[in-house]
Amino acid sequence: MTQFVTTTEMLTLEDYTMNDFEIPQEVLIERAAIAVQEVIGAGSFNLSHILVLVGLGNNGADGIALGRLLHQQGLSVALQFVGNLNRAKASVHKQLEIAKHCGLHPSEKSDFKEATLIVDAIFGTGLNNPLPEGLQKMMKAANHIDNDVIAIDTPTGINPNTGEVMGAALKAHTTVALGYPKIGLRKNQGRKYCGDLVVKDIGVLTPDTFAFSL
Numbered sequence: 211m212t213q214f215v216t217t218t219e220m221l222t223l224e225d226y227t228m229n230d231f232e233i234p235q236e237v238l239i240e241r242a243a244i245a246v247q248e249v250i251g252a253g254s255f256n257l258s259h260i261l262v263l264v265g266l267g268n269n270g271a272d273g274i275a276l277g278r279l280l281h282q283q284g285l286s287v288a289l290q291f292v293g294n295l296n297r298a299k300a301s302v303h304k305q306l307e308i309a310k311h312c313g314l315h316p317s318e319k320s321d322f323k324e325a326t327l328i329v330d331a332i333f334g335t336g337l338n339n340p341l342p343e344g345l346q347k348m349m350k351a352a353n354h355i356d357n358d359v360i361a362i363d364t365p366t367g368i369n370p371n372t373g374e375v376m377g378a379a380l381k382a383h384t385t386v387a388l389g390y391p392k393i394g395l396r397k398n399q400g401r402k403y404c405g406d407l408v409v410k411d412i413g414v415l416t417p418d419t420f421a422f423s424l
């Protein structure tokens with residue numbers, strides 16, 4: 211049976227992996243990106259033009275790393291930031307520098323309709339408030355466009371613990387849960403918004419004695 215977790219449990223396990231085992235955060239981000247790349251490769255998505263929507267936290271960092279891998283595969287990729295890059299976490303800046311070295315630069319605002327596949331790397335387990343109004347409008351508009359969306363870890367706008375829509379959410383065709391799926395993906399609207407749920411190992415370690423609450 212699939213083991214679901216709360217965001218607190220996921221954070222505990224990520225901290226355990228990075229602190230007790232000294233596995234660098236960049237390794238987890240790279241593995242997250244490879245995991246999503248594999249899901250994209252195994253699916254029957256139209257890969258003519260991929261738009262990666264990038265947030266300011268580690269979910270965004272996963273998205274940039276994925277965009278870089280897809281770009282290196284020779285695919286057409288646009289990286290579009292959602293939010294002010296000046297407020298982004300260090301992991302985002304780091305991944306952006308790597309992407310630029312590989313020839314992938316952030317795009318100006320692109321037309322969602324031009325993308326044949328959208329990658330949702332805006333928010334993951336860090337979402338703890340309703341989406342800002344502008345983003346709510348963007349998500350609602352995107353839901354009306356007929357292109358596939360792959361969500362990294364959680365669909366943006368879905369509360370990862372309760373499955374509630376935080377103002378608006380981006381409906382995914384497939385959600386690639388990293389490590390363990392978050393419990394919100396099977397509660398309330400979470401189930402509908404996550405589409406097909408694929409769980410991927412990214413090397414997050416779990417102590418034998420860990421007591422899951424679910």
Ligand SMILES: NC(=O)C1=CN([C@@H]2O[C@H](COP(=O)(O)OP(=O)(O)OC[C@H]3O[C@@H](n4cnc5c(N)ncnc54)[C@H](O)[C@@H]3O)[C@@H](O)[C@H]2O)[C@@H](O)CC1
Nearest residue numbers: 224238239267268269333334335336337338339340341363
């Ligand atoms: N902890 C780690 O080092 C790892 C995390 N991973 C990825 O990182 C994600 C979690 O990353 P973060 O904790 O950085 O969080 P997110 O990237 O989900 O969100 C970024 C930040 O946005 C802010 N925020 C939350 N709700 C908001 C709102 N409504 N409006 C505006 N800002 C808001 C919060 O301060 C949050 O930290 C996971 O879902 C997963 O994709 C993986 O890359 C593996 C490694």
Ligand SMILES: [K+]
Nearest residue numbers: 330333362364
């Ligand atoms: K996401």
